[in-house]
Amino acid sequence: MEENNIFRSPLAYENKKFLNSSDGRILRILSEYQEPLARFRRERVQDTVVFFGSARFHSRSDAESALEVLKKPGSKQPAPPDQQAQMKLALAGVEMARYYEDARRLAYLLTEWSMQLPSKKQRFVVTTGGGPGIMEAANRGASEAGGRTIGLNIALPYEQMPNPYISPELNFEFHYFFMRKLWFAYLAKALIVFPGGFGTFDELFEILTLAQTEKMAKRIFVVLYGSDYWNRIVNFQAMADSGVIAPEDMNLFYMCNTPEDAFDYLREGLTKHHLYLPPQGKAARAPEIAKTRR
Numbered sequence: 001m002e003e004n005n006i007f008r009s010p011l012a013y014e015n016k017k018f019l020n021s022s023d024g025r026i027l028r029i030l031s032e033y034q035e036p037l038a039r040f041r042r043e044r045v046q047d048t049v050v051f052f053g054s055a056r057f058h059s060r061s062d063a064e065s066a067l068e069v070l071k072k073p074g075s076k077q078p079a080p081p082d083q084q085a086q087m088k089l090a091l092a093g094v095e096m097a098r099y100y101e102d103a104r105r106l107a108y109l110l111t112e113w114s115m116q117l118p119s120k121k122q123r124f125v126v127t128t129g130g131g132p133g134i135m136e137a138a139n140r141g142a143s144e145a146g147g148r149t150i151g152l153n154i155a156l157p158y159e160q161m162p163n164p165y166i167s168p169e170l171n172f173e174f175h176y177f178f179m180r181k182l183w184f185a186y187l188a189k190a191l192i193v194f195p196g197g198f199g200t201f202d203e204l205f206e207i208l209t210l211a212q213t214e215k216m217a218k219r220i221f222v223v224l225y226g227s228d229y230w231n232r233i234v235n236f237q238a239m240a241d242s243g244v245i246a247p248e249d250m251n252l253f254y255m256c257n258t259p260e261d262a263f264d265y266l267r268e269g270l271t272k273h274h275l276y277l278p279p280q281g282k283a284a285r286a287p288e289i290a291k292t293r294r
Helices: 022-042 060-071 081-114 134-144 177-186 198-212 227-233 236-241 247-252 259-274
Strands: 048-052 125-128 150-154 171-174 188-193 221-225 254-256
Touching: 022 171, 022 177, 048 081, 048 134, 048 198, 060 081, 081 125, 081 134, 081 221, 081 259, 125 134, 150 177, 171 177, 177 188, 177 198, 188 198, 188 259, 198 221, 198 247, 221 259, 227 254, 236 247, 254 259
Parallel strands: 048 125, 048 188, 125 150, 150 171, 188 221, 221 254
Antiparallel strands: none
Protein backbone atom coordinates (compact mmCIF):
# COMPACT_ATOMS: atom_id res chain seq x y z
CA MET A 1 0.00 0.00 0.00
CA GLU A 2 1.43 3.35 -1.05
CA GLU A 3 2.34 5.71 1.82
CA ASN A 4 0.25 8.87 2.07
CA ASN A 5 2.57 11.92 1.92
CA ILE A 6 -0.12 14.58 1.51
CA PHE A 7 1.06 17.87 3.05
CA ARG A 8 -1.36 19.58 5.42
CA SER A 9 -1.21 23.39 5.35
CA PRO A 10 -1.09 25.23 8.68
CA LEU A 11 -4.17 26.99 9.91
CA ALA A 12 -4.20 30.60 8.74
CA TYR A 13 -3.99 32.01 12.27
CA GLU A 14 -0.98 29.74 12.96
CA ASN A 15 0.83 30.62 9.75
CA LYS A 16 3.67 32.86 10.98
CA LYS A 17 4.86 33.64 7.46
CA PHE A 18 1.43 35.03 6.60
CA LEU A 19 0.97 36.82 9.94
CA ASN A 20 4.33 38.60 9.52
CA SER A 21 3.66 39.55 5.89
CA SER A 22 2.16 42.78 4.56
CA ASP A 23 -1.12 40.90 4.00
CA GLY A 24 -1.24 40.03 7.69
CA ARG A 25 -0.72 43.63 8.83
CA ILE A 26 -4.40 44.20 9.58
CA LEU A 27 -4.39 41.23 11.95
CA ARG A 28 -1.30 42.55 13.75
CA ILE A 29 -2.95 45.96 14.13
CA LEU A 30 -6.16 44.40 15.46
CA SER A 31 -4.11 42.33 17.91
CA GLU A 32 -2.56 45.49 19.34
CA TYR A 33 -6.09 46.77 19.94
CA GLN A 34 -7.88 43.64 21.15
CA GLU A 35 -5.20 42.08 23.38
CA PRO A 36 -4.69 45.21 25.53
CA LEU A 37 -8.46 45.71 25.67
CA ALA A 38 -8.98 42.16 26.95
CA ARG A 39 -6.21 42.56 29.50
CA PHE A 40 -7.50 45.91 30.79
CA ARG A 41 -10.94 44.36 31.21
CA ARG A 42 -9.51 41.34 32.99
CA GLU A 43 -7.48 43.54 35.34
CA ARG A 44 -10.50 45.83 35.91
CA VAL A 45 -8.72 49.00 34.82
CA GLN A 46 -11.37 51.66 34.23
CA ASP A 47 -9.25 54.70 33.45
CA THR A 48 -5.74 56.11 33.63
CA VAL A 49 -3.59 59.16 34.33
CA VAL A 50 -0.79 59.34 31.77
CA PHE A 51 2.71 60.75 32.38
CA PHE A 52 4.85 61.93 29.46
CA GLY A 53 8.37 63.37 29.56
CA SER A 54 11.99 62.84 28.67
CA ALA A 55 13.48 59.37 28.82
CA ARG A 56 16.88 60.98 29.50
CA PHE A 57 16.32 62.25 33.03
CA HIS A 58 17.72 60.36 36.01
CA SER A 59 17.01 60.27 39.70
CA ARG A 60 18.85 62.85 41.77
CA SER A 61 21.16 60.27 43.32
CA ASP A 62 22.11 58.78 39.94
CA ALA A 63 22.66 62.21 38.37
CA GLU A 64 24.85 63.36 41.26
CA SER A 65 26.87 60.13 41.14
CA ALA A 66 27.53 60.59 37.42
CA LEU A 67 28.70 64.15 38.04
CA GLU A 68 31.03 63.06 40.86
CA VAL A 69 32.71 60.52 38.57
CA LEU A 70 33.57 63.30 36.11
CA LYS A 71 34.80 65.55 38.90
CA LYS A 72 37.35 63.04 40.20
CA PRO A 73 40.83 64.58 40.17
CA GLY A 74 42.98 63.49 37.29
CA SER A 75 45.49 65.19 35.03
CA LYS A 76 46.25 68.88 35.62
CA GLN A 77 45.93 69.44 31.88
CA PRO A 78 42.75 71.18 30.65
CA ALA A 79 39.92 68.76 30.01
CA PRO A 80 39.47 67.80 26.33
CA PRO A 81 36.41 69.20 24.52
CA ASP A 82 34.51 65.91 24.75
CA GLN A 83 35.00 65.80 28.53
CA GLN A 84 33.89 69.41 28.81
CA ALA A 85 30.75 68.50 26.91
CA GLN A 86 30.18 65.53 29.19
CA MET A 87 30.58 67.77 32.24
CA LYS A 88 28.05 70.23 30.82
CA LEU A 89 25.56 67.42 30.26
CA ALA A 90 26.19 66.01 33.72
CA LEU A 91 25.53 69.41 35.31
CA ALA A 92 22.33 69.71 33.30
CA GLY A 93 21.41 66.19 34.40
CA VAL A 94 21.62 67.19 38.06
CA GLU A 95 19.47 70.26 37.38
CA MET A 96 16.83 68.27 35.45
CA ALA A 97 16.77 65.48 38.03
CA ARG A 98 14.23 67.54 39.97
CA TYR A 99 11.67 66.64 37.33
CA TYR A 100 12.32 62.93 37.91
CA GLU A 101 11.78 63.39 41.64
CA ASP A 102 8.68 65.54 41.11
CA ALA A 103 7.13 62.97 38.73
CA ARG A 104 7.83 60.27 41.28
CA ARG A 105 6.18 62.32 44.05
CA LEU A 106 3.14 63.26 41.96
CA ALA A 107 2.55 59.65 40.88
CA TYR A 108 2.76 58.63 44.54
CA LEU A 109 0.15 61.22 45.57
CA LEU A 110 -2.25 60.31 42.75
CA THR A 111 -1.97 56.59 43.42
CA GLU A 112 -2.37 56.97 47.17
CA TRP A 113 -5.56 58.99 46.56
CA SER A 114 -7.01 56.72 43.87
CA MET A 115 -6.55 53.61 46.01
CA GLN A 116 -8.86 55.14 48.61
CA LEU A 117 -11.73 55.67 46.16
CA PRO A 118 -14.80 53.46 46.74
CA SER A 119 -14.70 51.55 43.46
CA LYS A 120 -14.52 47.90 42.47
CA LYS A 121 -12.46 48.92 39.45
CA GLN A 122 -8.98 50.40 39.19
CA ARG A 123 -9.37 54.18 38.86
CA PHE A 124 -6.86 56.70 37.49
CA VAL A 125 -4.02 54.18 37.19
CA VAL A 126 -0.64 55.82 36.56
CA THR A 127 0.43 55.01 33.00
CA THR A 128 3.66 55.71 31.11
CA GLY A 129 5.52 54.71 27.98
CA GLY A 130 7.25 52.08 30.07
CA GLY A 131 10.85 53.21 29.58
CA PRO A 132 13.42 55.17 31.62
CA GLY A 133 13.46 58.80 32.74
CA ILE A 134 10.12 60.40 33.60
CA MET A 135 8.41 57.14 32.67
CA GLU A 136 10.42 55.23 35.24
CA ALA A 137 9.87 57.96 37.83
CA ALA A 138 6.08 57.84 37.51
CA ASN A 139 5.89 54.04 37.53
CA ARG A 140 8.24 54.08 40.51
CA GLY A 141 6.16 56.56 42.51
CA ALA A 142 2.95 54.63 41.88
CA SER A 143 4.64 51.37 42.88
CA GLU A 144 6.03 52.94 46.07
CA ALA A 145 2.48 54.00 46.98
CA GLY A 146 1.45 50.34 46.79
CA GLY A 147 -0.58 50.70 43.62
CA ARG A 148 -0.61 49.06 40.23
CA THR A 149 0.94 50.91 37.33
CA ILE A 150 0.91 50.51 33.54
CA GLY A 151 3.73 50.60 31.00
CA LEU A 152 3.00 50.90 27.26
CA ASN A 153 6.41 50.09 25.87
CA ILE A 154 7.42 50.27 22.19
CA ALA A 155 9.82 48.05 20.28
CA LEU A 156 12.60 50.34 19.01
CA PRO A 157 15.88 49.72 17.15
CA TYR A 158 17.88 50.73 20.24
CA GLU A 159 15.84 48.37 22.45
CA GLN A 160 13.99 50.52 24.93
CA MET A 161 13.54 48.12 27.83
CA PRO A 162 10.63 48.24 30.30
CA ASN A 163 11.54 49.78 33.63
CA PRO A 164 11.31 47.50 36.70
CA TYR A 165 8.44 49.36 38.40
CA ILE A 166 5.64 48.37 36.00
CA SER A 167 3.07 45.89 37.31
CA PRO A 168 3.91 42.67 35.40
CA GLU A 169 0.30 42.01 34.38
CA LEU A 170 0.07 45.57 32.98
CA ASN A 171 3.33 45.57 31.05
CA PHE A 172 2.57 45.96 27.31
CA GLU A 173 4.79 45.88 24.23
CA PHE A 174 3.74 47.56 20.97
CA HIS A 175 5.08 47.53 17.45
CA TYR A 176 2.88 50.29 16.01
CA PHE A 177 3.29 53.80 17.39
CA PHE A 178 -0.28 54.76 16.47
CA MET A 179 -1.77 51.81 18.38
CA ARG A 180 0.35 52.65 21.40
CA LYS A 181 -0.85 56.26 21.18
CA LEU A 182 -4.45 55.08 20.96
CA TRP A 183 -4.04 53.34 24.31
CA PHE A 184 -2.45 56.42 25.83
CA ALA A 185 -5.60 58.38 24.95
CA TYR A 186 -8.37 55.76 25.11
CA LEU A 187 -8.53 55.32 28.89
CA ALA A 188 -6.90 58.59 29.95
CA LYS A 189 -8.74 61.11 32.08
CA ALA A 190 -5.63 63.22 32.63
CA LEU A 191 -2.29 63.84 30.95
CA ILE A 192 0.76 65.17 32.81
CA VAL A 193 3.53 66.37 30.53
CA PHE A 194 7.01 66.96 31.92
CA PRO A 195 9.84 68.52 29.91
CA GLY A 196 10.78 66.31 27.00
CA GLY A 197 11.84 66.09 23.38
CA PHE A 198 10.31 65.16 20.05
CA GLY A 199 8.29 62.21 21.37
CA THR A 200 6.87 64.23 24.26
CA PHE A 201 5.82 67.04 21.92
CA ASP A 202 4.26 64.58 19.51
CA GLU A 203 2.14 63.04 22.24
CA LEU A 204 1.21 66.38 23.85
CA PHE A 205 0.07 68.10 20.68
CA GLU A 206 -1.90 65.10 19.48
CA ILE A 207 -3.94 65.14 22.70
CA LEU A 208 -4.36 68.92 22.57
CA THR A 209 -5.54 68.65 18.95
CA LEU A 210 -8.07 65.95 19.83
CA ALA A 211 -9.37 68.07 22.71
CA GLN A 212 -9.43 71.26 20.62
CA THR A 213 -11.39 69.60 17.81
CA GLU A 214 -13.73 67.86 20.27
CA LYS A 215 -12.80 64.40 19.02
CA MET A 216 -12.70 63.09 22.58
CA ALA A 217 -16.03 62.18 24.17
CA LYS A 218 -14.73 63.01 27.64
CA ARG A 219 -13.06 65.78 29.58
CA ILE A 220 -9.31 65.24 29.75
CA PHE A 221 -7.13 67.33 32.04
CA VAL A 222 -3.75 68.33 30.61
CA VAL A 223 -1.01 69.51 32.97
CA LEU A 224 2.19 71.05 31.65
CA TYR A 225 4.71 70.58 34.44
CA GLY A 226 7.55 73.09 34.71
CA SER A 227 6.43 76.52 33.52
CA ASP A 228 10.02 77.74 33.09
CA TYR A 229 10.65 75.02 30.52
CA TRP A 230 7.34 75.27 28.68
CA ASN A 231 7.27 79.08 28.49
CA ARG A 232 10.84 79.03 27.17
CA ILE A 233 10.25 76.32 24.59
CA VAL A 234 6.70 77.03 23.36
CA ASN A 235 5.16 80.50 23.21
CA PHE A 236 1.50 79.55 23.43
CA GLN A 237 0.46 83.18 23.96
CA ALA A 238 2.17 84.17 20.71
CA MET A 239 0.17 81.46 18.94
CA ALA A 240 -3.07 82.94 20.31
CA ASP A 241 -1.96 86.51 19.50
CA SER A 242 -1.17 85.42 15.92
CA GLY A 243 -4.60 83.86 15.53
CA VAL A 244 -3.37 80.32 14.86
CA ILE A 245 -5.20 79.11 17.98
CA ALA A 246 -8.22 80.64 19.69
CA PRO A 247 -7.75 82.48 23.00
CA GLU A 248 -9.91 79.86 24.72
CA ASP A 249 -7.52 77.13 23.56
CA MET A 250 -5.19 78.37 26.30
CA ASN A 251 -7.67 76.78 28.71
CA LEU A 252 -6.94 73.30 27.33
CA PHE A 253 -3.96 72.98 29.68
CA TYR A 254 -2.81 74.03 33.13
CA MET A 255 0.79 74.90 34.04
CA CYS A 256 2.24 74.15 37.45
CA ASN A 257 5.56 73.75 39.23
CA THR A 258 5.01 71.53 42.27
CA PRO A 259 3.63 68.02 42.72
CA GLU A 260 1.19 69.34 45.31
CA ASP A 261 -0.25 71.98 42.97
CA ALA A 262 -0.63 69.45 40.16
CA PHE A 263 -2.23 66.93 42.52
CA ASP A 264 -4.74 69.44 43.90
CA TYR A 265 -5.72 70.53 40.38
CA LEU A 266 -6.14 66.96 39.14
CA ARG A 267 -7.97 65.70 42.21
CA GLU A 268 -10.42 68.60 41.94
CA GLY A 269 -11.03 68.14 38.21
CA LEU A 270 -11.20 64.36 38.24
CA THR A 271 -13.60 64.40 41.18
CA LYS A 272 -15.87 66.97 39.57
CA HIS A 273 -16.00 65.43 36.10
CA HIS A 274 -15.30 61.71 36.56
CA LEU A 275 -16.44 60.72 40.05
CA TYR A 276 -20.00 60.70 41.32
CA LEU A 277 -21.72 60.25 44.65
CA PRO A 278 -24.05 57.23 45.13
CA PRO A 279 -27.59 57.92 43.84
CA GLN A 280 -29.77 59.93 46.22
CA GLY A 281 -33.46 59.95 45.44
CA LYS A 282 -34.29 59.96 41.75
CA ALA A 283 -30.94 61.08 40.42
CA ALA A 284 -27.27 60.93 41.27
CA ARG A 285 -25.64 64.21 42.20
CA ALA A 286 -22.11 65.29 41.39
CA PRO A 287 -20.15 66.47 44.43
CA GLU A 288 -19.82 70.20 44.93
CA ILE A 289 -16.30 71.17 43.92
CA ALA A 290 -14.80 74.61 43.50
CA LYS A 291 -14.53 75.83 39.93
CA THR A 292 -11.60 74.24 38.12
CA ARG A 293 -8.59 76.55 38.01
CA ARG A 294 -7.08 77.61 34.74
